[in-house]
Amino acid sequence: MINPEQYPILIVIVPFLSAFFLSITGCFKRSLCRPIALLALFGAAAAAVGSLHRVITTGIIHYRLGGWPPPFGIEYVIDHLNGLVLVVITLVALLAAIFSGKSVERELPGKEPLFYALFLLLVVGLLGMTITGDAFNLYVLLEISSLTAYALIAIGQDRAIHASFNYLIIGTIGASFYLLGVGHLYIMTGSLNMADLASILPQLYGSKAILTAFLLILIGVWTKMAFFPLHTWLPNSYTYAPTATSCLVAPLMTKVAVYIMIRMMFSVFTPAYVFHHLAMAPVVIWMAIAAIVGGSLLALSQRDFKKMLTYLIVAEVGYMVGGIWLANRLGITGAILHIVNDAFMTLCLFLAAGTIIHRTGGHHFDNLKGLFHQMPLTMTAFTIGALSMIGVPPTAGFFSKWYLILGSIQAGRYEFVAALLFSSLVNAVLFFRLLEISYFEKPPHQENTAHGPVSMVAEAPLTMLVPLLVSAITLIVLGIYSGELVTKIIQFAVPAGI
Amino acid sequence: MTDTVTSIIPLLAVLVSLAAVVPILLSRKRPNLREGWTFAAGLTKLGLVYAMVGPVLSGKVLTYRLVEVMPGISVAFRVDAMGLLFALVASILWLATTAYAIGYMRGLNEHSQTRFFSFFAVALSATIGVAFAANLFTLYLFYEMLSLATYPLVTHHQDQEARMSGRKYLTYILGTSIGLVLPAMIITYHLTGTLEFSPGGILAGHVSGPLLTMLILMFVLGFAKAAIMPMHGWLPAAMVAPTPVSALLHAVAVVKVGAFSIFRVMTGIFGTGFLLSQHQNQLIIILAAVTVITASLIALTQDGLKRRLAFSTIGQLSYIILGAALLSPKGMLGGLLHIAMHAFGKITLFFCAGAIFVATGKKNISEMAGIGRRMPITMIAFLIGAMSVIGLPPTGGFISKWYLVLGTLEADQPLMLAVLLGSSLLNAAYFMPVFYRAFFCPPEESGFADRFNEAPVWCVAPLVFSSLMSLGLFFYPQPFFNLARLAVQAFTG
């Protein structure tokens, strides 16, 4: 019925239009908001899967918006890399949206229409950033996703407001740096289209302005992905955000930023420029090591499991950035695979954390006591997520770590190997500490039975449990089929010339 | 040459106990049905494993490739003589242990029995997976699965002591597998581009010198389940587990998986010829020998019966490693046989310790004076098990030790001969007093009435069975012996 030629635009436009439709509907009938949001995300996911399928079978898709040829108009380009990322974003968002129902009802009563409209706009921002082939269009969507994220974070606990303000300041600096970097590219080339830029830039590789442009874009993107030491905004924002927000934002925002970095490094600039012309790979890898070690150690010092998870995000960003800057096929394969795996890993862990918060009301370690007995399915899913984070086969986390380690051995970066192994071990300590508390300690005795039976924490409602279990199973499926994933998709996503 | 046959049986053998978890969980309200499922799975598994004995003995190798997870790396199974030997031991003893566990758990009225039986089944699945692994990756996969599945079993009591032991257990097992085996495996893959076990090894010609030594050390110490010193600390700690767990896992499945993995890596990854030509086995021999003697000495000082058995296990495991490290055909034959013989002997001893605990609540040797008069069947089985572990005829342990001793001579390692013999004496020194005091202590020191009062029949029957197996294997070792000989032929070509 729908022309497959139009899939690319549908990925973005279906949730985009639905956001406004939802917002209008919400003025009259609030209960319709959630179904509309789910339907929209389902449509986007279907279009994304369809596009990825087309990319695999027929090759890269170009889509001219407004019918204008690039570089005069804006162009959507879907190749293996962003086709995959699009599928990940839509699926994660769909799961997060299914999950969020009960927690939004509880934590944000009466704000459902606004919440879901912003939720969809955030997803649109992420999708648009991923799919676009235009450097400036990316900035606009970056701002959409950022503004929605500020708002969705700010409505959490008390501390979230200040955290969100800090995020806004730092995030604006990051986005502005990106914009300025694109401006430098524009002033030197006159173009904004990525492919066009890529064809013009090689003649200008000696230019100082181009070098500055690259640095500005890199720093801007690093800020957005919370790359150590620019990570300071992340832990508080993600910790105090409402459950439903953190389940969407935590798995996706940093990953999309990593994707943008890959896109900029390899599709606007070339591997030759990034790795050979600039001698900064060792520096970046050491920064990645600092991110991994620093993130792990900071996670170790937390007594709040949600905050602990946010520091692990910081560490995981180090994995991906380091992997890309290893500058070999294996490292980049590992980093791209890790984008996929980490999105689902983080989703699984945050959904589990969200379920626990929903049932116990807090995110301190003490809230975990006795949960293995009371919420066995939730804790099983949490354990699978934890194993993936540690890197135990056959969960997905093992395989990306495998490629990363192999890549760093091939590149001769043994310090990065050491950092990866160190982080695995720290993760093992971190998660087994949590599992121990929930397995061994008795649940706190609850007394206030005057208001009704609050004595036992029970398993979460189905709308929360199903997405959680799906994400956990996905981790294992992704692990088992990671070979397929690499040979069918990711190996084509690694830029030629590496 | 052996001919390779694709067969789904290995996969089924691995999966059958994993699949059993579902009915076990579903029938959690009805214990009899639940244990029925466990038995059914155990019998099926034994049947499947036994069905492969014939083909393997006739020189076939059964393989099954499940899925390729990374270029050149698959989850794949390959049943050869060595793996089948181990799988056979594990699946026979699973049945025995299931029976025993029913008696033990019900006798003590333990909590969370469903969880117990579920994870037990998972652990068995992982053990068979290790036995049939066709490559290092598959082996690692099931090795980790075993580590994690046994954690809830070790910490079954969920008290402070269990918590500390569980922590120690995971620190050793998971720490070494992530910190040592994983990088070693990746380096191997980096060097060779494959992880498939092959009879001649895959590393030959790819590595030498210090890196080789480092790889060997990473593998040998990394498979901490083999409890080579200094990686042995978890094993005595894990004795807080219920006795069926200690019996099957910490006498058979888990520890043997460690020893088996080292054996596999040395023969299938490094290759015996390559190791011999590089003279790299001496280091392992020394590590193993030190472990053998030290563990035996420590065992002498232990009063807790299970702790003494634990240290004895540490020592005996290093026999297997030693057998492998000798790299002589007879030594390796002895090592492989010891996997089986020690398993039957040691499980008997653990069953006995558990039976004593169920019947009397006693854990320490010093409290067991005169117990022989109350539990004669148990203590006679104990004697047979002890003899097998010491290596006295007419028990199976004699055969494996015999070949180990021959192996030391064949490999021209007289010092190791002394170690083996000395260790046997030490074994006798820490086992015989238990038996002696049980039967021959003066009546006034005995803490027990002369009344005959054994543990429940579900406890006693398995230990009688396993002790009879120990005896029987002396007279009829052929199934295991043939498999082991076939395996050694494969290594040495």
Added chain:
Amino acid sequence: MLEFILAKYNYWIYILIMMIGLYAMLAKNNLIKKIIGMGIFQTAIIIFYVSAGAKRGGTIPIIEHAHGAEGNAVDVLHYINPLPHVLMLTAIVVSVGTLGVALALALRIYGRYNSLEEDEILDRIDQDETATETTGALPTTMIQS
């Protein structure tokens, strides 16, 4: 010399303004000051872009006598580059959007901590933390009051 200064003066100024803005965003204690800094920071980028679009001898980017004089070839040199203007319209709109959200956040912060000064806010957050620690209450305030 004048040539050289003229050639780069716009760019130097934008850098100067951008530095002022960045400093204010990072170093100022008052939240509104930070937000003003943000505004300055963003306008600096607009200067940059618009300067990039300037064209000596060009006029505003609206075609003169567009209709009725068909066939007249449009001289590219006659009109300045419209693209940066379009981009900067977007940037201005984005900056006002960000400004609105930032001010809303500042209002909420003021409502909660009764201060716009970062140091005082941090102090009060610390007090809240220690209060929950000492009373032993679990941080169960998921539902905002």
Added chain:
Amino acid sequence: MIWQIDLLILTLIVICGFCTIVVKDLLGAAVIFGAYSFLMCLLWTEMGAVDVAFTEASVGAGVSTVLFFAAVHRTTRHVKMKPSGRLMGKTIGLAAAGLMGCVLLYATTDFPSWADPNSPASTHVSPRYITGTIPDTSVPNMVTSVLADYRGFDTMFETAVILTAGLAVLIILGQTGNRSPLPISRLPQGPITQGYDDTIIRFITRIMTPFLQLFALYVIAHGHHSPGGGFQGGVILGATFILMSISYDLRMVTNRFNERTNLLLANTGLLIYSGIGALCLILGANFLDYSALAKILPGTTTITARSEAMLGVEIGVALAVMAIVILIYNNLVSNGTYENGL
């Protein structure tokens, strides 16, 4: 372009920027920031960026300043003189600013000189817009044609940014718990309270408002031929209502534009924009390919269809921008309560 004026304005801008940061009174800072924006507006005009100048005047100098006033009104104009523990922040700020300045300065050495007609930016993509705007779209104002057609997709999201900001402000400031956030009307439709009874101001406002609104409509409609368009017109429309709310009372505006109306208008505006795009999709062309609309717009060619569609999207933009500007102002000035304003 007169470079002397350029130099003068730039210098003034730096001075204003510096003062805004230094001055110790927030209301003062907001006023100076308004002046700063106005100087910017002059600068853009001077550089020929009339559309940007128009937007800056309405958005930067106008609405932003009012928003600052609103926020300061709701908080405090007082700035702490000697804040504690800022040494760290100051060091980081100085270091970051210094480092950034050096890097950017380093880059300028390779820039083409200012206003060079042969710079890449003037020769690569933009000539197509200059020469193509009439043949492609028949819109003389090439800023409009680029904005609404060549890069119309950007503009759609730009409008979405504004809407997002509105929703964000609403969700941040809207109070939860005891009250639902989207009531039919957020306040009793009471009589207009007598706040500042300044007859002159009210009188002038009353006279000016219709003219201002007419002008705004002109700006929207005539954006094809002169500076202006949906954004500028929308902001001016919104500003007239802000003016009313300042000179009369907040309720004067909320009685006409309650939250629900605003949301409906804003979302409708965006639906108009994206709906026109989607219509192209349904008609078999790519998204936002207005030429497809010639099939259903009577009396148009594929080229003039573009021009007409652009007017449609500009109207959508104007609706959304107007509603959101009012929404943001209302919420900021009343701290989300809609009870009383400036």
